[in-house]
Amino acid sequence: MKQIAATLARFGTQHQIVAPGSVVRQAQVAQFKAHGKTYTHRNARVYVASVQTLVKRLDDLPPPDLIVVDEAHHLTAQSTWGRVVERFPNARLLPVTATPCRLDGKGLGVGAGGFADEIVTGPSMRELIDNGFLSPYRIFAPPNALDLSGVRTRAGDYAKDQLAVAVDKPTITGDAVAHYRRLATGKRAVAFCVSVSHAEHVAAEFRQAGIASEFLDGKMDAAEREKTIARFESGETLVLSSCDIVSEGFDLPAIEVAILLRPTESLSLYLQQVGRALRTFPGKKCAIILDHVGAVARHGLPDEDRDWSLDGVQRRRRAANDNEPGVDRVTTCPKCFTVHLPAPRCPTCDHVYPVKERVVESAEGNLIEITGDQLEALRRQKRAEQTGAKTLDDLIAVGRSRGMKQPEAWARHVLRARMAKYGARA
Numbered sequence: 001m002k003q004i005a006a007t008l009a010r011f012g013t014q015h016q017i018v019a020p021g022s023v024v025r026q027a028q029v030a031q032f033k034a035h036g037k038t039y040t041h042r043n044a045r046v047y048v049a050s051v052q053t054l055v056k057r058l059d060d061l062p063p064p065d066l067i068v069v070d071e072a073h074h075l076t077a078q079s080t081w082g083r084v085v086e087r088f089p090n091a092r093l094l095p096v097t098a099t100p101c102r103l104d105g106k107g108l109g110v111g112a113g114g115f116a117d118e119i120v121t122g123p124s125m126r127e128l129i130d131n132g133f134l135s136p137y138r139i140f141a142p143p144n145a146l147d148l149s150g151v152r153t154r155a156g157d158y159a160k161d162q163l164a165v166a167v168d169k170p171t172i173t174g175d176a177v178a179h180y181r182r183l184a185t186g187k188r189a190v191a192f193c194v195s196v197s198h199a200e201h202v203a204a205e206f207r208q209a210g211i212a213s214e215f216l217d218g219k220m221d222a223a224e225r226e227k228t229i230a231r232f233e234s235g236e237t238l239v240l241s242s243c244d245i246v247s248e249g250f251d252l253p254a255i256e257v258a259i260l261l262r263p264t265e266s267l268s269l270y271l272q273q274v275g276r277a278l279r280t281f282p283g284k285k286c287a288i289i290l291d292h293v294g295a296v297a298r299h300g301l302p303d304e305d306r307d308w309s310l311d312g313v314q315r316r317r318r319a320a321n322d323n324e325p326g327v328d329r330v331t332t333c334p335k336c337f338t339v340h341l342p343a344p345r346c347p348t349c350d351h352v353y354p355v356k357e358r359v360v361e362s363a364e365g366n367l368i369e370i371t372g373d374q375l376e377a378l379r380r381q382k383r384a385e386q387t388g389a390k391t392l393d394d395l396i397a398v399g400r401s402r403g404m405k406q407p408e409a410w411a412r413h414v415l416r417a418r419m420a421k422y423g424a425r426a
Helices: 002-010 021-035 080-087 125-130 160-167 170-184 196-208 222-234 267-275 295-299 372-388 392-401 407-425
Strands: 016-018 047-049 066-069 092-095 137-140 189-192 213-216 239-242 257-260 287-291 306-309 312-315 338-340
Touching: 002 021, 002 047, 016 021, 021 222, 066 080, 137 338, 170 189, 170 196, 170 257, 170 287, 189 196, 196 213, 196 239, 213 222, 222 239, 257 267, 267 295, 287 295, 372 392, 392 407
Parallel strands: 016 047, 066 092, 137 287, 189 239, 189 257, 213 239, 257 287
Antiparallel strands: 306 312
């Protein structure tokens, strides 16, 4: 909110800030320092407010002609943002977001439960990087794998309580410290964590390693939070850990490193997190992304081409005869762990990849043409095979026959789903 007020002040636009007095005074002081005057005025017709404050004061405001919604990937009929928009049906609506899809990947169009009836795409992330509006970046993916087979999903993303148990381990946190020291020592970094307790543990691990670190908590009062951020901006604090505080709507160009410690199924959240480190800043040559949770393998490079639409995002995949790489094809250098698009050499350390001979194995059997009816018959056969497996051992055997890497975890997941289904029917 304060960033929007600062932008309005930069363009000389008078505005009102709908917020507690302390927040308004902070914005006024910042504007006076930057411009020698403040652009807040009690008779201004432009209002700036957080949605949490605005929804409580709808009766106190005049009907607007135009509603501009920042971080509009939250704007759905069931959300708090939606309550505000529905209160003023005659107002024009301009939703703005860098990631025009919901956290669960669904679209923002009217037909998908949103409010938008047309999408206007701006310049791509790659165009913004090439033109100096965003920082170039390097992504590193440590060689350790994170097993999330036992973590359920809720509302399109991993369940936070189970996820916190999976990732808040000394091996994961210690790995983050070691990789920061090796790849980004002395740079200001933000660690994205699963929970507040996870953020506390991460900050403690960095401090134990002699690296100045603090964590941001949503329960902090505004003054304490501002002091914490000021120490980070000045370099007194090198690592900030947080949970859902810095992911979006947080503009601090001093962030040089993003440490991803929170796995997510959400493309939107992944891009929001990485985007915190891509702001330009004097002296910042490039941003560094330390991906400890396989996010780039799941969602692709941040500046991959994506076809945004009101129905959601469609990732561009590599066609059989297409030379343009797609989001599902990335390579991790075994020498320096840089993640990059496939190439004969690593663009960071110049490691040369050996040419692997492709070995084709033969197996007995007949190839058949699969028609729609045959494909449906095969699906029914697989469903019957799974339904017929009544015990855990039976399901594990099915998983192994299908070539699953973790048949035991898959079998336990199927059994839990069955129990939940039968419990709901009872």
